[in-house]
Amino acid sequence: MRGKQSSSNPICDGHRDEFGVGYAMQGIGYAMGPGPVLKVEDLRVSFSTRRGVGMAVNGVSFEVKKGETLGLVGESGCGKSTVALSIMKLLPRPPAKFEGGRVLFEGEDLMAMDEEEVRSYRGRHIGMIFQDPMSSLNPVYNINFQVAEPLRIHQGLRGSALVDQVVTLLRRMRIPAPENRARDYPHQFSGGMRQRVVGSIALSCEPELIIADEPTTALDATIQAQYLNLLRELQEDTGVAILLITHDFSVVAKMCHRVAVMYAGTIVETAEVETIFNNPAHPYTQALMAAVPDIAAWKGHLSPIDGSPPSIYETHRGCPFAPRCAVVQDRCREEAPPETQRAKEHGVRCWLHV
């Protein structure tokens, strides 16, 4: 039913021809749906370990609209994967603890649901793609078993209908000879093909949202491009919203409509992709732009950001980026900046822009 709805309402057209920075730079290629598919409000997650209690996610808010790809970007350890897992309530508790906030999926708060209710969303309304295709498929079960599982659980498919659906899904992810390969085991596939299998698992129940946590980091560059193209095509066909977690700005440029930049458990800047690339407001985003080999604006040299992000176990006052900030003021060390709207779809947390 959901599938029909989205296919009868094609959202993305005309972006299949070429790909690269151009796609993202073209700006609004997605429809403004009635409401966001996913709305995260003031999410807080802590970890208690021997080193103490650390706020891994400290008041994160963002939303993902229908047919849109939101990139959640940041250095490793900034909490972006924690956000992804907490949306699905998949963090091991303990050590993780949900400290507050809401995760609204089509208006329903996942955080307020019990395990059983959340489970009916996992795999059915929200699909997930993990980073390492070498370890995210179960080595001892064949592909058919693993792709069929969500269909059995959520749609009650059995027998030949199930087999047909599995083959259809594998074909959709462009896996050659899906009828034969369904009986193969993960170790018989290449990394890129495995990630396609993971993709077909994520897509199996035609979800409204796919959370992709560094989906191409473990893949070779050429395979990476193929995979991202495939994801984009699928998004155009189905209108699925994608929350794309990455540290790679070339992936952001190819895939994302909007970007949320995360630093030390908070989102410091949210904007449309061309704003992030051309007109970043937060000093951290600016520094990131200078630090990555930006294909759109290659300046010939890279300037790394000095220092390292604060440990989540240290308590700090003020802006978490202050110790590394080039334009730091006295106020930054005392008080955390509030979020300010610079423009429509452009929010920043920095005293420079208050």
Place this chain on the structure above:
Amino acid sequence: MLRTIVFRILQAIVTLAVVSFVVYLAGDMTGDPVSNYVDPLATEDDRLAITKELGLDKPVLYRYGLFLKNAFQGNLGKSFKTRQPVMTLVKDRLGNSLKLVLVAKAITLAVAIPLGVYAAVHRGTFRDTLARGFALFFQSAPGFWVAIMAIIVFAVKLHWLPVAGMDSWRNYVLPACIVGFGTSAGLLRILRSSMIESLQSEYVQLARAKGVSERRVVWVHALRNASIPALTFFGLSLGVAIGAAVTIEVVFAWPGLGRLIVESVTWGDYPVVLVGVIIWGAIIIGMNLIVDITYTIVDPRVRI
């Protein structure tokens, strides 16, 4: 696959040949078995006759070769002590021992799998400590001592279970449990740590992300992977169980092969000892071969 199995069987035969020779030599060095069985008042002629009857007048290597030749023809020799064919002596005893060891290994699995999984799922809690403590106790206390204590409590004082013999299933309870519990600790430990690893893996996370129930995640997705390292240990622990069964058979007067070997060793009845040790070795090697074949079923990556 067939080639590997044939290779393994050949390897097993060589192994058995080497061990049998060591045991044969050992038997030969124990001195004079004749004096154990001869009337102290017998004449020199009598002694010579018996030496000849037992075949002890020939050199060691010749006798070992003869033993091998006869063994391949199904003749395992005669007992020094009873003069009966070893085959007759060993046959029933072997069956009794196998029954005990197999029931014990079934108990090992029945204890170690649920407890190992339980301890992994509840790792770091009191329940985890309790499960491991149980297994660790039976691993650390000598089985024969636990057996004696259990007889006192459950047979002598409470009259719940019989003291010795093997007349009914009630006779199996104490010995099989003691052997089974004793070898469950290692299996539990390995299963627990591999389960913990498996439960933290990305494929288990993905299974959860698919909406698979936690019960199915644990028992279907995680356990099958975790059982791969446990399988090796289970195969190797068969030898440990058979060793443990020897003292347990002695305590419970279990008419098994282990007790027969112990008695034969003290009597210097080497034909029986030799055959007994070789049979146990062959059984352990055979069971490990079965374990290796089971691998290919559990883990599709393994092709033997």
Place this chain on the structure above:
Amino acid sequence: MAVSEGAIGLPRPQASRAQKALAFLRRAPHLPLLILVVYALVAVFGPWLASYDPTDIGDMNRHAPPMFVAGGSSAHVLGTDHLGRDVFSRLVYGARISLIIGVTATTMGAFLGTTLGLIAGYFGGWVGNLIMRVVDAMLAFPVLLLALVLAVTIGPSFATVILVLGILSWSGYARLVRGQVLTLRNKEFVLLAQIAGCSPWRIIVQHILPNVVSSIIVLATLQIPGVILAEASLSFLGAGIPPPNPSWGSMIAQGRTYVTTAWWTTLFPGVAIAGLVLSLNLLGDWLRDLWDPRIQGAHR
């Protein structure tokens, strides 16, 4: 995954040897360590602790119950056995036997196994193959039965038990060491040493051995309890330490006949074995988790 402390080849922060040892012990599981220290002290200072000679049948006061049982007296704290020997004194001397056999047989096995493992791993070839085939054979055999046969053959004595258990426990070390040498052999520091013209033995002793020592220690700690249990079993079957020496295993064997009336002669030696073996197992598990979680002890 984070690499555990003390992992192969990691530079460690400089601290004095004593400080490091202290910090190390502080993290060790306290109760097992304490129990082991008590056992060791008892083994060393046995003659001062025991009020009787362990083989002294005294005034033939047979099966006197322990002092805390009706009819017992403080003359024999844990009672006397079927010959009137003091159970406590025998236990104290038994600790000596168990610990000496456990440590020496394990050391012997570790030395043998490490040497053969180094040879099999570094040189390989048909010698290495032969060694590994023998290891496979050893792992498949019921060690207790072989030990029994060999011990009876050689003739039960203190030295026999050590020799037999030492010889039969080398296979685990050989397998472990060979596996580690195979990976270390291709590490750059070994290749550099080879280029520099070091002799194979020098490379093995100076460059490879230090990197496998922690694993060997872990396996040895896990093997000692197995060896102690094996000695107890042998003595129980009458093929271990010959009487009248107070081995815990033979104490249980002797007490067994009278267990319904004089339970203390059987109970206490068993408790002594279980306490020692349990503490060693806990310590070994802790060491393994700390240094080398992949090692699987052969608990026999």
